[in-house]
Amino acid sequence: MYSDILLATGGEAASDRATDHAIQLAAHHDATLHVLYVVDSDVYDAYSGDEYVDEREGPEHGLEEVGEEVVEAVADRARDAGVAVETALRHGRPPETIVEFARETDVDLVVMGTRRRPDEYRSLLGSVTDRVLRLAEMPVTVVKTPVEG
Template sequence: MYSDILLATGGEAASDRATDHAIELAAHHDATLHVLFVVDSDVYDAYSGDEYVDEREGPEHGLEEVGEEAVETVAERAREAGVDVEPTIRHGRPPETIVDVARAVGADLVVMGTRRRPDEYRSLLGSVTDRVLRLAEMPVTVIKTPVE
């Protein structure tokens, strides 16, 4: 049923259950798991960069390090489960980039995690998951992280 599954991860707790689910699905369907971390260009574009002596010290490099660690952690777990895995880091706006990468790899399914946020937060800022659900033409499975 699935040959290519895209897991969009932010490396946070909300992604843990989604990671488990995506790895299990990929193993069950003998699918390739594409693991994506998006370095949010809106975050680093918001900084002038005046405080950095060297452009390699900018916030995008810290975000890249977080992303590299996140995708490699998932990739190790997938390999241990016998799943073919393709880790990827992209720069851009997360919702659009996730959908673009899903299209590019021919994903049959996108898996994402989410956690409960206050209604005020969602009404002001929305969520990456909500936007991906609106943009994607392929199925998207959302794995909720329980409120603790």
């Protein structure tokens, strides 16, 4: 049913269960797992970076390092489970970049994590997962992380 599955991850706690789910699905369907981390251009574009002389020291570089660590950690877990995996790091606005990557890669399914947030938070900042659900033509599985406490 699935030959290519995309896990879009930011490495946060909400992605942990989604990662497990995506790896299990890929293993069950003998699918390739594509792991994508998007370096949010809005974050580093909004930062003046006046104190940085070398552009490699700015927030963009830090976000790239985090992204590389996140996709490699997921890739290691997938390989340990016997799943074929490909990793990618892209720059842009996360929702649009995730959907664009899914189209380019011709994935059969996108897997994303989410966790409950206050309504005020969502109305002010929105949700990457919510936006991907609205933009994507392909199926999107949302794996919820329960609220602790």
